[in-house]
Amino acid sequence: MTRRTPLYVLLIAVVCAFSGLLHRPGGPPPAVTAFGRLPVLSEGRMKPLDSVARSTLLVIQGRQRVMTPDDREITPDEWLLDVVFLPEKADTYRVFVVDNTDLLSLIGKNDENLRIHYEKTSDQIAALVGIISSSQRRMSFNEIAPYLSQIEAQEKLADPVLPQSRTRFQAAVVQLYGNLSHYLRLRRALLPEGSKDFLGELLRLRDSLSDGVAAVRAKEAGKPYDEAKAAALIAEGQKFVGMAESTDLLAIPPDDDEADPSAWHSAGHALLETFGKGDVNPSVLAYAGMGYAWRQNQPASFEHIVRLYGTSLERRFEKQVRKTRIETVFNAAEPFYACMMVYLAAFLFAALSWLKWPEPARLSALGLVGLGWVLATAGIATRMWLEGRPPVTNLYSSALFIGWGSVALCLVLEATHRNAIGSAAAGMIGFATLLIAHHLALAGDTLEMMRAVLDSNFWLATHVVVVVTGYASTFLAGILAVIYILRGVFTRTLDKATADALARMVYGIVCFATLFSFVGTALGGIWADQSWGRFWGWDPKENGALIIVLWNALILHARWGGLVRQRGLICLAIFGNIVTSWSWFGTNMLGIGLHSYGFTEAAFWWLAAFIVSQLALIGIANMPLERWRSFRA
Amino acid sequence: MFAEYLRQVRSVLVSLRLTVVLIALSIVLVFWATLDQVHLGVWGVQQKFFHSFFVYEGLGELRIPVFPGGYMIGGLLLVNLLSAHTYRFRVGWRKAGIWIAHAGLILLLLGELASGLLQRDYQMRLDEGETRNYSESNRRNELAITDVTDPKFDDVVAIPESILARGTVLQNPKLPFRVVPKGYVPNSEIRMRSEVPNAPPSPATAGMGPMVAVIPVEVTYKEDERNLPAAFVELVGPDGSLGTWVVSTGLGNPQRFEFAGRSWKLVMRPERHYQPFSLTLEKFSHDIYPGTDIPKNFSSRVRINPPEGGGGREVLIYMNNPLRYAGLTFYQASFEGDRTTILQVVRNPSWLVPYVSCAAIALGLVIQFLMHLAGFARGRRP
Secondary structure, X not given: OOOOXXXXXXXXXXXXXXXXXXXXXXXXXXXXXXXXXXXXXXXXXXXXXXXXXXXXXXXXXXXXXXXXXXXXXXXXXXXXXXXXXXXXXXXXXXXXXXXXXXXXXXXXOOHHHHEOOOOOHHHHHHHHHOOOOOEOOEEEHHHHHHHHHHHHHXXXXXXXXXXXXXXXXXXXXXXXXXXXXXXXXXXXOOOOOOOOOHHHHHHHHHHHHHHHHHHXXXXXXXXXXXXXXXXXXXXXXXXXXXXXXXXXXXXXXXOOOOOOOOOOEOHHHHHHOHHHHXXXXXXXXXXXXXXXXXXXXXXXXXXHHHHHXXXXXXXXXXXXXXXXXXXXXXXXXXXXXXHHHHHHHHHHHHHHHXXXXXXHHHHHHHHHHHHHHHHHHHHHHXXXXXXXXXXXXXXXXXXXXXXXXHHHHHHHHHHHHOOOHHHHHHHHHHHHHHHHXXXXXXXXXXXXXXXXXXXXXHXXXXXXXXXXXXXXXXXXXXXXXXXXXXXXXXXXXXOHHHHHHHHHHHHHHHHHHXXXXXXXXXXXXXXXXXXXXXXXXXXXXXXXXXXXXXHHXXXXXXXXXXXXXXXXXXXXXXHHHHHXXXXXXXXXXXXXXXXXXXXXXXXXXXXXXXXXXXXXXXXXXXXXXXXXXXXXX | OHHHHHHHHHHXXXXXXXXXXXXXXXXXXXXXXXXXXXXXXXXXXXXXXXXXXXXXXXXXXXXXXXXXXXXXXXXXXXXXXXXXXHHOOOOOHHXXXXXXXXXXHHHHHHHHHHHHHHOEEEEEEEEOOOEEEEEEEEEEEEEEEEEOOOOOXXXXXXXXXXXXXXXXXXXXXXXXXXXXXXXXXXXXXXXXXXXXXXXXXXXXXXXXXXXXXXXXXXXXXXXXXXXXXXXXXXXXXXXXXXXXXXXXXXXXOOEEEEEOOEXXXXXXXXXXXXXEEEEEEEEEEEEEOOOOOOEEEEEEEEEEEXXXXXXXXXXXXXXXXXXXXXXXXXXXXXXXXXXXXXXXEEEOOOOOHHHHHHHHHHHHHHHHHXXXXXXXXXXXXX
């Protein structure tokens, strides 16, 4: 390695990190991306269709990538286009994850018919050793459709059971049912079920509208009327009612004379107004036109309609359209994914600096941590701007912010100590928190609306930010302690000076953590007093925060009283990881209290595994020193 | 010998070792209490773990103390803190941070004790246009015996549920009869006797009593459920028994009877807390985010009617913005439908203590850690 290496490493990382923004050759045509940028109102907020597609895919299949049956990868926008306009094609895409064996057998699957048969010998071997998957876990709608009634019946049985008491099968069937309805609501958002030429139907309706309305009026008034015309009109109306009832995507903007900018409608609802207004809603017509062009595979006219419609929206909703455009760019850039990879690389370089090439590797690691932190800052800032909120509003954003805060502290540590410990800790925490965030994003839109109870930017900005900083610093102390143990036991790199420096860092961070977790918890009490009339309510999440404060206080008092020395301090700090992780996630898993948002069974097992691993580290730390590699003669 | 013993006690009381042990015990206590909330609910947990000297676990019929409770640990922490500071008292700015933080902590512990003892929670349900001058307890109930002879004026004797539970015979100068509790069920289901053919015979002989069956059910601690206690009360006049009534919050309408030339009303209801002023709900608003069922905000516009009369004033109560008035605080807690608001009413004279104490602790910690930091910067070990 040379003196220039850190610079090259950083440059390569920057290029990789921003590659998400570049338009790749062979990617989707620009019109598809423009379609993804169209704003709609969904789950209470304005967002681009691109976000609708991505969050739906994350919920139903745990990833954004979609593979077609002929093994072509398509973007979320293309998938969404097929779902809304070409459902018979979208129904063949394997986008429903089913893992539970009982549920698989319910839909007629077993080990034999799930096995993936590879053509190439190399693939067969890879599947055998587990590098690529050997069995199918994603199903298409068509594969599941014959069993819909059985799934519905089982869901009806499982639904009344409280989420925390459901068996795995019950949880899986409720989830699959939810995913199927989510998909169907999207599939019926813009076109009625089974319609092949919706544009044609709407145009014919427009032409025959006045005659039809006259016929129905005459019928209601008991006068002679044209039976065929009235019946046709009534059939149309029933179709629109069906559409309006079966979707929750509000894709049609409010009318020009509507004062409330959030009064968006579903396509079905807008169509029902046709009879009163005497004309078909132009936005619905635009979508029907896009559907026609997409179905007929006419890219030029598709692009033309998308652009026309997009420009008309831009004129009316300038601010919102700008936001949705930025959100689409943000979605495509995937800054947190890039950031995660950068942190991982930073950790590897930091570890490398202890083993070989101390200076170049250390500086490379520092540069990468800096880059990762800048990316995370940009990502969090964009989210804050999109939402108009302080950084932490839900469990997902708490993971982002814990990572961000820890890494910031690590940068300070690295600046003062210059021994790559800060970078290593930053790499570990940054990577881990973003990985956790990634899994939390599978629950749906991460920019969700705040419930009234929590709707207070002032308290979100103070209590939540401070208490999450307390979490972050407690974790950081724990991670530094883990580095102490790993380096001491498994490498020869923990000399006396490094050990003392690490212990001092742990102590300093514990002080910081005590202050922040206390102030954060107290602010939470004040919020509670302001909102619900009690300073302290023994709610599980409050108790979790209190335990973190108490644990940090215990470490400090044990240290001041001389009850623990360096190694004891390290062990207590590692146990702090357990305390914090329980407070962060464990309390939510109890399924009670004000803060019980988000509960998954998988998360429970991960938490258990994490706790076991930390206990194991404490066990290792208590081995006699002569068995530590660093202290062996 | 005795002096030696005292010295030993003192050295334990002032030791940091005791502090660490007490912090560890409190962590276990809080953790255990959090897990137990799944079964007991938050109110039950507070009684069992925090507002107690010992945590009792049932071993069959036996209730044995298995762990120190909140009062015990908190009390010992107070003793530990006070004695350590008294014993090691030294004036000097180097300890200023610790001093301030610990003084704040002492205040916080005392304040929590005070609010545990003094805080009272009630609820007030108001429909739009309705006026009320009382709120109702979330948990406690009372037996109200009302003289309704004069249509313009009600004379109420309210008997707390606890007296019925203890079975204490009650005689009140306002009542021409004694109230003799004959039985009490903390939570019950009231069914018509015709629906439960094999129910045991009821001790009740009057009012609704003979028509209904009281089926005891397990006491609930859940946040969103209410116990429906039932009691049998015999009213005994100078010339003997008037009969035995069954009363329960599950029974709904009051039961009426005539005695000594006057009309009476008998009802078990949530304990009422009367205020010298009344509140009128002018308007309740409730919004959700478009296309979802996520509540966006809810708020109540109420008019305060002061005791001295006059127009009063209008205030808006909404999330994070309660009304503080006459020692009571009214919070927007919940709602029913589009026209009914539920306000949480809290009386907590020590509400200001946590603000002061937390500020003191935070200040103390900041001072202490800044001094540490200065020590770091000078290259000294803390």
